[in-house]
Amino acid sequence: MPGIDPREVAEWMKDARTNWTSLVIDSPVERMGVDGFRFGVDGEDKERSAKTADDAANRIWQENQMDADSDLIHYGALSQRRAFVLVERGEDGRPVLTHETPRQVAVEHVQGSRRKLAAGLKLWRDDWTGNTRATLWTPTETHHFTTRSEYPVFTGRGFRPGSWDAMALPNARDGREPNDLGVVPLVPFINRRSRRPAGFAEHEDVLSNQNRINLSLIYLIAAMRYGAFRQRWAAGLEVDEDPITGKPIQPFQLDIRRLWTTADPEVKFGEFSATDLVPYVRAVESAVQDLAAISRTPPHYLLGQVVNVSGDALKAAETGLVSKVRDRQRAFGESWEQTMRLAFRVLGDEARANAYSAETLWRDPESRSLAELADAAVKKQAAGVPWRQRMEDMGYTPQEIDRMEIDRAADALNATPVEPTSLQGAREARQQRDPRPVIGRGSVPDAA
Numbered sequence: 001m002p003g004i005d006p007r008e009v010a011e012w013m014k015d016a017r018t019n020w021t022s023l024v025i026d027s028p029v030e031r032m033g034v035d036g037f038r039f040g041v042d043g044e045d046k047e048r049s050a051k052t053a054d055d056a057a058n059r060i061w062q063e064n065q066m067d068a069d070s071d072l073i074h075y076g077a078l079s080q081r082r083a084f085v086l087v088e089r090g091e092d093g094r095p096v097l098t099h100e101t102p103r104q105v106a107v108e109h110v111q112g113s114r115r116k117l118a119a120g121l122k123l124w125r126d127d128w129t130g131n132t133r134a135t136l137w138t139p140t141e142t143h144h145f146t147t148r149s150e151y152p153v154f155t156g157r158g159f160r161p162g163s164w165d166a167m168a169l170p171n172a173r174d175g176r177e178p179n180d181l182g183v184v185p186l187v188p189f190i191n192r193r194s195r196r197p198a199g200f201a202e203h204e205d206v207l208s209n210q211n212r213i214n215l216s217l218i219y220l221i222a223a224m225r226y227g228a229f230r231q232r233w234a235a236g237l238e239v240d241e242d243p244i245t246g247k248p249i250q251p252f253q254l255d256i257r258r259l260w261t262t263a264d265p266e267v268k269f270g271e272f273s274a275t276d277l278v279p280y281v282r283a284v285e286s287a288v289q290d291l292a293a294i295s296r297t298p299p300h301y302l303l304g305q306v307v308n309v310s311g312d313a314l315k316a317a318e319t320g321l322v323s324k325v326r327d328r329q330r331a332f333g334e335s336w337e338q339t340m341r342l343a344f345r346v347l348g349d350e351a352r353a354n355a356y357s358a359e360t361l362w363r364d365p366e367s368r369s370l371a372e373l374a375d376a377a378v379k380k381q382a383a384g385v386p387w388r389q390r391m392e393d394m395g396y397t398p399q400e401i402d403r404m405e406i407d408r409a410a411d412a413l414n415a416t417p418v419e420p421t422s423l424q425g426a427r428e429a430r431q432q433r434d435p436r437p438v439i440g441r442g443s444v445p446d447a448a
Contacts, residue, residue: 004222004226009218009222012218012221012222013214013218015221016214016217016218016220016221017214018213018214018217019210020206020209020210020213020288020291020302021203021206021207021210023297023301023302024202024203024206024291024295024297025075025078025079025202025203026075027297027298027301027321028078028202028321028324028325028328029071029074029075029078031321031322031325031363031365032071032074032325032328032329032332032362032363032365033070033362033363034061034066034070034336034360034361034362034363035361035362035363035397035398036054036057036058036061036361036397036398036399037054037057037058037061037336037337037340037358037359037360037361038054038358038359038361039054039057039352039355039357039358039359040355040357040358040359054398056344056349056352057340057343057344057358058398058399060094060095060097060340060343063094064095064096064097064098066097069097069098069099072099073085073099073189074189074328074332076099076101076102076189077189077190077191077199077332078191078201078202078328079201079202079203080101080102080103080199080201081102081190081191081192081196081198081199081200081201082102082188082189082190082191082198082199083099083100083101083102083188083189084099084100084101084102084105084107084186084187084188084189085097085098085099085100085186085187085189085335085339086098086100086105086122086185086186087181087185087186087187087339087342087343087346088185088346089180089346093346093347094346094347095342095343095344095346095347097339097343100122100186104122104123104124105120105121105122105123105186106120106121107119107120107121107184107186107188108120114193114197117183117184117186117188118138118139118184119136119137119138119184120136120137120184120185120186121134121135121136121137122134122135122186126146129146131146131147131148132146132147132148133145133146133147134146134147137179137184137185137186138179138184139179139182139183139184140178140179140182141176141177141178141179142176142177142178142179143175143176144175144176144177145165145175146165147165181342181345181346182345183342183345185342187335187338187339187342188335189331189332189335190331190335191328191331193331202295203295205294205295206291206294206295209287209288209290209291209294210291212287213284213287213288213291216280216283216284216287217284219280219283220277220280220281220284223275223277223280224277227274227275227277229274230271230272230273230274231271231272232252232254232260232269232270232271232272233269233270233271233272234251234252234260234262234267234268234269234270235267235268235269235270236264236266236267236268237251237262237264237267238264239251285303288302288303289302289303296320296321296323296324297320297321298314298317298318298320298321299317300314300317314367315366315367318366318367321365322365322366325365326365329360329362329365332360333359333360333362336360337356337358337359337360340352340358341353341354341355341356341358361392361398363395364393364395373393373394373395374394376393376394377390377391377393377394380393388401388405391404
């Protein structure tokens with residue numbers, strides 16, 4: 001900017017950064033929640049077998065704290081194009097699921113296939129030795145390597161020829177051991193495979209919009225700093241000169257607490273108008289609206305202009321975001337189902353490891369009020385929809401539904417009136433109502 005110190009402009013650039021792209025990623029991630037899994041396993045008792053499979057999958061999910069780590073996986077895939085889940089066997093024989101980033105994990109697909117993996121590689125820092133270790137998986141073997149490199153990420157420096165050695169393992173030769181699973185234990189979560197086979201991040205479409213917003217904010221800060229203050233002028237004023245340097249002496253000092261006065265009645269004072277900041281603000285708002293349209297982020301998320309807006313209007317504004325979330329759920333749901341099948345393979349359950357009828361239960365991404373959900377449940381009940389399905393549609397998790405089923409059975413039992421269950425009890429109750437003797441079969445003659 002002409003006339004401004006570049007160091008001052010550098011400070012403005014720090015203040016002008018407004019990270020709208022973070023909101024573009026956060027808005028879909030916060031609506032992508034996994035409630036559980038549903039398995040359709042065959043057996044003598046299909047309903048009970050499927051129920052057992054659902055409970056086993058939920059146990060694996062809870063054991064690995066995936067309620068929290070699943071958000072890391074979704075955010076990593078949306079922000080870094082892809083993320084990975086590593087499925088291993090723990091010391092207790094139970095499956096262990098861990099989130100892996102594409103900075104430390106890479107996979108290679110079978111030639112001609114975009115789903116079946118031929119190999120997988122992971123780099124990480126060994127905290128005990130300070131070295132970088134690597135594990136290479138193939139469907140038949142697992143190889144372990146180590147190096148003294150300080151770069152546990154995929155960089156050119158980390159792959160110098162001759163810098164890697166086989167990791168010494170007990171009861172293994174040259175850091176090699178068989179892969180008992182028979183498959184590469186990595187599951188990729190690839191975002192927007194339709195845009196690029198290797199993945200496409202959510203914010204890559206709007207980076208130019210983000211740069212334009214930052215540039216407009218820099219100009220806005222400059223206009224606020226130097227153009228919003230009204231510059232004053234004086235005509236006909238005699239200006240003294242410095243007797244030593246010969247340079248003119250500033251007759252007045254710009255100060256909000258001081259007035260300009262002079263004894264010369266011929267001097268005229270005036271001021272220039274301030275710079276209008278409205279065009280700068282509108283430029284920022286226009287760029288933000290373009291960003292919202294391209295990323296399908298609701299405008300009220302970005303601009304915050306929600307005043308007397310009906311619920312139908314808000315729902316219409318969020319339609320694009322909901323459609324985008326459902327699209328990501330379809331892609332990530334397949335990866336979660338593959339993760340669960342690998343977990344059951346670790347447990348040796350071949351039936352569930354090959355259960356391709358598995359289904360990921362996602363939380364409803366739409367914003368609905370409690371009144372809307374309750375009204376829809378009543379109408380579905382009239383249409384014959386089962387109770388458990390109605391509870392799922394209302395947003396309850398499988399664990400909450402199981403607990404509610406027990407509570408419903410207990411409430412029904414407590415609400416049942418107590419009636420006599422034996423004939424003797426019935427006679428005693430009848431005699432209490434009518435004191436006259438009753439003649440019946442098997443009664444004593446004297447008593448009759």
